[in-house]
Amino acid sequence: MASEMRAFQIEEYGDPDVFEASTVEVPDPGPDEIRVEVVASSVNPVDYKIRGGNIPDFAPEFPATLHCDVAGVVDAVGENVDAFESGDEVYGMPGGAGRQGALADYVVGHAGTFAHAPDSIPLADSAALPVVALTAWEMLADKTTVDIGDEVLIYGATGGVGHIGVQLADWFGADVTATASSEAKRDLATELGADVTVDYTDTAVEEYVTEHATGGGFDTVFDPVGDDHLETAFEAVRPFGTVVTTESSAAQDLDLAPMHANSLELGVVLVILPVLLGDRQERIGDELETIATLVDNGALEPHIDDRYAFEEVADAHRRAEEGDFVGKLLLVAE
Numbered sequence: 001m002a003s004e005m006r007a008f009q010i011e012e013y014g015d016p017d018v019f020e021a022s023t024v025e026v027p028d029p030g031p032d033e034i035r036v037e038v039v040a041s042s043v044n045p046v047d048y049k050i051r052g053g054n055i056p057d058f059a060p061e062f063p064a065t066l067h068c069d070v071a072g073v074v075d076a077v078g079e080n081v082d083a084f085e086s087g088d089e090v091y092g093m094p095g096g097a098g099r100q101g102a103l104a105d106y107v108v109g110h111a112g113t114f115a116h117a118p119d120s121i122p123l124a125d126s127a128a129l130p131v132v133a134l135t136a137w138e139m140l141a142d143k144t145t146v147d148i149g150d151e152v153l154i155y156g157a158t159g160g161v162g163h164i165g166v167q168l169a170d171w172f173g174a175d176v177t178a179t180a181s182s183e184a185k186r187d188l189a190t191e192l193g194a195d196v197t198v199d200y201t202d203t204a205v206e207e208y209v210t211e212h213a214t215g216g217g218f219d220t221v222f223d224p225v226g227d228d229h230l231e232t233a234f235e236a237v238r239p240f241g242t243v244v245t246t247e248s249s250a251a252q253d254l255d256l257a258p259m260h261a262n263s264l265e266l267g268v269v270l271v272i273l274p275v276l277l278g279d280r281q282e283r284i285g286d287e288l289e290t291i292a293t294l295v296d297n298g299a300l301e302p303h304i305d306d307r308y309a310f311e312e313v314a315d316a317h318r319r320a321e322e323g324d325f326v327g328k329l330l331l332v333a334e
């Protein structure tokens with residue numbers, strides 16, 4: 001095989017046009033790693049936050065190949081790896097933060113950061129799932145549990161994480177209330193499985209709590225947005241209830257008095273942590289195996305708003321940062 005490959009890299013932080021097409025050496029897998037021929041990736045906020053220099057601690061070494069999500073075909077296997085063989089169709093979250101990522105012809109990552117891709121959707125489409133589905137899964141199945149009939153409030157219900165959160169909570173049998181800022185987004189949230197939707201831009205928290213929750217608030221509030229949303233989450237949850245979030249921005253000066261007053265639980269997810277630590281990577285692969293089963297059972301489906309070629313990564317980042325999309329933006333290797 002060729003010893004060189006194409007990669008879309010950044011050599012400095014900057015706006016979306018900072019990406020450059022480069023020719024780099026094809027990486028070889030270490031003993032616990034696999035190499036995957038990349039079919040697709042997708043855009044997550046972490047990718048454009050790294051590109052913009054907002055989270056320098058997460059950046060791979062420069063010149064940096066970004067993007068966390070990947071779907072592709074196993075091409076080489078390290079000597080300690082039993083779970084995969086060449087030709088397997090896989091999806092995963094091997095790098096893009098902490099180590100080189102997926103925006104290239106090949107990516108190498110710890111075998112524990114991959115799983116066999118779902119059979120029931122095109123391989124490329126499974127690249128829309130890893131970051132957002134792992135995050136939603138950890139929020140609803142790791143940081144808390146959701147039982148049949150639980151009242152669950154999902155913020156940001158048509159974003160990447162939220163649109164999986166709605167489907168998962170619905171699959172667990174919850175009574176799902178979803179917030180979204182436009183009518184089109186609320187219609188999509190209903191299609192995804194929300195029982196009721198709320199325009200949070202013109203509805204007071206007390207109003208939607210009174211209308212859609214019993215027991216003084218929701219059993220669980222799912223917050224993949226942060227800031228104001230994390231603050232209102234503490235108003236919308238019932239006494240002894242649970243708030244799960246992806247965010248720390250508000251938490252930096254967050255007043256925990258409302259949590260104390262209502263004896264709340266707070267679960268905070270950092271899904272990329274095993275990649276950053278280079279430890280406990282099997283969490284990722286094990287959860288992705290479960291997620292693939294859910295997809296194949298019809299419980300979950302990624303909603304793909306639009307597709308871009310790798311060469312169009314700057315356009316995809318601009319669109320993602322403008323927030324003018326629902327579900328996911330896919331990047332397809334051509």
Ligand SMILES: NC(=O)c1ccc[n+]([C@@H]2O[C@H](COP(=O)([O-])OP(=O)(O)OC[C@H]3O[C@@H](n4cnc5c(N)ncnc54)[C@H](OP(=O)(O)O)[C@@H]3O)[C@@H](O)[C@H]2O)c1
Nearest residue numbers: 045046135156158159160161162180181224246269270271
């Ligand atoms: N900690 C972790 O492990 C982890 C993992 C994944 C994601 N995240 C973080 O979670 C957040 C959501 O990720 P995502 O993939 O769901 O993002 P996304 O696809 O861009 O969706 C974000 C949603 O948030 C809502 N929103 C409210 N205010 C917003 C604002 N000022 N700007 C943009 N969106 C706003 C929007 O819904 P409405 O228009 O309906 O308000 C939008 O649909 C990001 O900050 C991301 O970095 C963290």
